[in-house]
Amino acid sequence: MTAFEEFGVLPELGKAIEEMDWTLPTDVQAEAIPLILGGGDVLMAAETGSGKTGAFCLPILQIVWETLKDIQEGKTSKVIAQTSSEWTMSFFDRTDALAVTPDGLRCQSRDQQAWHGCRATKGVHTKGNYYYEATVTDEGLCRVGWSTQAARLDLGTDRLGFGFGGTGKKSNAKQFDDYGTAFGKNDVIGCLLSLTNGEIRYTKNGEDLGVAFKLDQSRRLDCYFPAVVLKNAEMSFNFGAQPFKHSPPKDYIAICQAPKEFVKHNVVAAGAAADNKPVNNAPQAIIIEPSRELAEQTCTQITKFKKYLENPTVRELLVVGGVNVKDQINQLSAGIDIVVGTPGRLEDLIQGGYLALTHCRFFVLDEADGLLKAGYGELIERLHRQIPKITSDGRRLQMVVCSATLHAFEVKKMAEKLMHFPTWVDLKGEDAVPETVHHVVVMVDPQKDRQWETLRRHVQTDGVHAKDNIRSGNTTPETLSEAVKILKGEYCIRAIREHNMDRAIIFCRTKLDCDNLERYFKSFGKEFPCVCLHGDRKPAERKSNLEQFKQAKVKFLICTDVAARGIDISGLPFSEFFIFN
16 A cells, blocks of 8 residues: 555555655645545645645546546436426526526526526527517516626626616626616517627517627627526516517527527536536536646646546546647547646637536636736636536535645635635745745845946846936936846856856746846857746747756746746756846
8 A cells, every 4th residue: 555545545546656756645745635535625835846736636536537437337316407408598507596487488586685697508609690588577677688608697797798687778797888778577678699790689579779789709709698687576588489579670580490500508507407427528627727837737747647547537638728729629529527727728618618617526726826916816706606516416516726825815815705614734834935945135236236337238128227318327226227137137147157056947027037038148158058938938939948948958947937837847956036126
């Protein structure tokens, strides 16, 4: 029995771990693996290189495989299915306080304080002009219209939902504007979607109210579902199975008559209604990484860990930009169990209906502070809202958040909002620094070190002071600021020579700083072989540069902290923080 097996890890995983020369679990692995295997939400705080990736990949991989094994052996539970092939409102893609009648054609909410929404079981995409009717059957507040699968159920409060409310306001992205007139009990609202012309319009009791929304070209390929949101109200729906009270305008057809090739099923409704059988494009685990390099690294680790997990085979997929999206769509269609990806490409596939969240058992945010710093907080919350909190076989969604700086306010706030009584695995503390890390700070004083006066002729900086009066002997703040920037590159060279650095990662604050330092290093010929890694470099170049550094073909990797976050490079003695003010 391996040391990892003592924590509940499968022997097949233990064998693969042994071959990777992982003799003993790290501290974070020893604490986190049993917690995740036990079904809890976990927050992990530990420095880079502590084994966080293995701490969440191993238990997730094990549970995914065990779930697939249970399905293979018929040990699955069933749920009540919404089996109708007709167009209806979904029993599953709705908020808890919104009721749907058994025929799926009437929705009701009796909550007087909050809005509750629902989407239909099918949607339309690509092209065509479609119509359905919604009738107000009781007094209250309502809003009806169209939304994509990724939109909030609170219709019209984000950019992916388009609603028309009883107050006579149209709504998108929380922008409420006058449109038509108010409506109430017994009024019939016609909802029209033209994917051909890229517009949404409404009718009231047969009267055309004109164009309400124009769809951006980029939004026309999304799949749009009939949607409603209610506050202490009730509405009924007719998708065309029964005669309409008011005929749709010319060139529009009942949505239930949409050609099959332009119809997609609501993946939330379809997934929740089915037996707990795998849906090809609905993975059990979604792992989000802040950079392409870290996503590739995590996916590679999963591939190594699963080496001896057979019958069934766990299928993983890397979802990042810079790769042909059609290849990723084809792999999703063929069947995927674990998806590792970056936020942008994940969002594209989810919005397009190619990646479903209906069977997601694990939602993992690796390097969470990096994701939030990059502005993905809203996306994370939106994806979390779409994932059913209880899977179709009755298991609760587990969330794992990892970061080297878990005590950041933004991370704590997000964890409190999204996670379910998480357990902290905190091996860092608020201000802890590993004993193996030694800090050296070098002060740069351009008034004492005048070398900048000669260096400035061939050292390029960020150009902030390009129009200022920078000259030798000048002591203005602008001159001294520029002088410091000029000297930092030289001080970096001095540090490398002083400590005989044969390999080092050099972090710069900005992408421009990276480019300038790379240019300065190369001005010394072959003495300081280096490559650059940041978000403006093309994916192929970033991958090649990282591999060159890992294989010691170059000595120095110059990068931003976001681009190089969490990268696993063994045997690295030095790193420098080359920070420009």
